Amino acid sequence: MSEWKQRRFWTEVTVREAEGGFAIALDGRPVRTPGKALLCLPTEAMAQETAAEWQAQEGTVNPLTMPFTRSANTAIDKVAHQHGEVADMLADYGDSDLLCYRADAPEELVRRQAETWDPALDWAATELEARLESRVGVIHAAQAPEPLGRLRARVHALTAFQLVGFHDLVSLSGSLILGFAAAQNWRDPETLWQMSRLDETWQEEQWGEDDEARAAAEIKRLAFHHAKRFFDLS
Structure with missing residues (x-):
């Protein structure tokens, strides 16, 4: 049936x-x-x-075809009743932020990551009063508790509607810092999205594009742009 x-x-x-x-x-x-x-x-x-x-x-x-309606439903039916849990989950991204984990080779990728991601970390240190430190490799290394605490307080201060948009800005980019950068208009959404895709773009340059991966990435890119718009109108 x-x-x-x-x-x-x-x-x-x-x-x-x-x-x-x-x-x-x-x-x-x-x-x-x-x-x-x-x-x-x-x-x-x-x-x-x-x-x-x-x-x-x-x-x-x-x-x-109704992304604003779906996001609003989420804010009202779910996030409004689980605000603390959602805020904590997003704040946890700060301790494993995409921007902090760097390659040790090849030299061109190391340079590109530094040139693209260091300015975002510098911006966060100044504007968010939260300096996150980069490290080489993918093994987790904890950040200092003080900047993480400041970032957590900022996440908890968001309304339920803001938190819905912020959720996708952070989870889609893999970066709490890029989420805040989008929310506070440090760079335009497309630039920030491309910053989050640096490693994937590098792999595509080396090995060529995969059609399925590219299609999936485009869906996420559009969702990132919607999240920014939803946040702004909240």
Whole structure:
């Protein structure tokens, strides 16, 4: 038996002020999350983006074309109730940050990593008051507790909606520092994404591109850009 799929039943999509933000209504009926909570967005700009996704649906509703709705559902139904656990999980990236683990050879890769990643670590030391140290190799070496504590406090200070966007900025890049760099506009999202892909780009230059890997990377790249947009509108 085929899985049931919701079909578009509404004519008009509107944004309305609600307690705590802005809600989406379909023919006057408020949209609710899968957990039955009111789909209430923190800013009107985010609500308008979300409303546009509902307006764009034709025939069968396709959640894959509704990234703002899905991210908002996650913020309301999950992250709002598990804020501390999610914040701790993301803060833990600081102790194994992608930018801190460097190759010992070949010389060109060593140089490229230093030129690309050191400025981000320097930025974090100044703007986030958190100096993370690089090391050679992939074996874990703990960072000093003081900078990690400062980074953890910053993560915990994010709202549930911000944390949803921040989650993907960090997890997709593999770097807590790049997540903060995106959130605070140190560089544009595409530049930061390419910084996180330095090692993969190097391998592609040496051995050629793999079509499946390239397609998977493109999905992640688009998700990274959405995460930045979602964070900004939070």
